[in-house]
Amino acid sequence: MRADGRPGRRRDWAVTLVVVAALGLGAWAYLTSRGDDSGALWSRLPGGTDVAPATDARYLSECGDCHFAYQPGLLPARGWDRIMATLDDHFGDNAELDPEARTAITEYLIQNAADTSHLRRPAQIVRSIPARDTPLRISEVPYIKDAHKDIPARLVTGNAKVESASHCDACHVQADKGYYNDSNVVIPGHGKWTD
Ligand code: HEC
Ligand code: HEC
Structure with missing residues (x-):
């Protein structure tokens, strides 16, 4: 003053x-x-999520036992519905649950599926899938396949430390946080991915 x-x-x-x-x-x-990721500045800042992290405790323990607990936003509801209806024949494994757990997990997945998300990546996933298709594999969704088309097979299926395109968390070091930006990828035995 x-x-x-x-x-x-x-x-x-x-x-x-x-x-x-x-x-x-x-x-x-x-x-x-x-979580916008159009290559703009904010998508490079820490904290930007591509897909909402999986939070349901029961989902994480029941479906995160054999593999990475994929975020619900990585598949449309019809894909989750089909997966949860065929758990007795789950990619060659039996992943059956008691009916109560199955109902609760199905609800969680469907309520948070790619077609309910406002984030850009889930929207791209949904847009890339023809309406007549119900994909069971995230790794086979056209948008996801296309994102990986430049990675040689020797670094994925031919790489003992990765083995399968399904093992998102082998390369995306913050996959559990729902962060898939290509600036944050380390391929085991190869190193940081730079394109
Ligand atoms: C008994 C082990 C086991 C359990 C439990 C299990 N899975 Fe799987 N799951 C597998 C196997 C094996 C694959 C195929 C992995 C591969 O091809 O590399 C798979 C693949 C998947 C895929 C496709 C991955 C891709 O390629 O994109 C999804 C989605 C999936 N599981 C969802 C679930 C859900 C949801 C649950 C819980 C209800 C669950 N899984 C529980 C064994 C299991
Ligand atoms: C072998 C390692 C590896 C595995 C396994 C893998 N990714 Fe990737 N992913 C990459 C690399 C490397 C890129 C960047 C490719 C490029 O720039 O050409 C990428 C790109 C992406 C992109 C686009 C990123 C961007 O900034 O545009 C998404 C989304 C993605 N991956 C999701 C997944 C999901 C979901 C899974 C599991 C179902 C998965 N990835 C499995 C290595 C991997």
């Missing part, structure tokens, strides 16, 4: 700075929470 009772210029500046910083932070939080 100056003698005439008006705040000094310095304080005006300080207030302006605080307001600008708050707006910037708000915009950053909004953009990263949308």
Whole structure:
């Protein structure tokens, strides 16, 4: 305060700075929470998710036992529905559950499936699948297959530390957080992926 009772210029500046910083932070939080990944700046910032992380405790324990617990946003509801209806013949394994657990997990997957997500990656997944198809494998979804078309087979199926395109978490080091950006990939035995 100056003698005439008006705040000094310095304080005006300080207030302006605080307001600008708050707006910037708000915009950053909004953009990263949308998980947009169009190659824009915010998609490179830490904290941006591509697919909402899997949170249901029962899903994580029942379906994360044999392999990575895929996020529900990686398949449309009709894919999850079919998987959960055929657990006795699950890719050559028997993954049957008691009816109560099966119902609860099916509901969780369907409620959070790719077709219910507002994030960009699930939307791309859904858009890439013809309406007549019901994919059971995320790794066979056209968008996901296309994203990996430049990776030589020797680094995937021919790589003892990866073995299968299904093992997302072998290469995407933050797959469990729902973060699949190609800037954050380390292929075991090969190193960081740079394209
Ligand atoms: C007994 C072991 C086992 C359990 C339990 C299990 N799975 Fe699987 N799952 C497999 C095997 C084996 C594959 C094929 C993996 C491969 O080809 O590399 C697979 C593949 C998958 C795939 C396709 C992966 C891809 O290629 O994109 C999905 C999706 C999947 N499982 C979902 C589930 C769900 C949902 C549950 C829980 C209800 C579950 N799994 C429980 C063994 C299991
Ligand atoms: C062998 C290692 C490996 C495995 C296994 C793998 N990925 Fe990838 N993924 C990559 C690499 C490398 C890229 C970048 C490819 C490029 O830039 O040409 C990529 C790209 C992607 C992209 C696009 C990223 C971007 O920034 O555009 C998505 C989405 C993705 N992977 C999801 C998955 C999912 C889901 C799984 C499991 C079903 C999976 N990946 C399994 C290595 C892998």
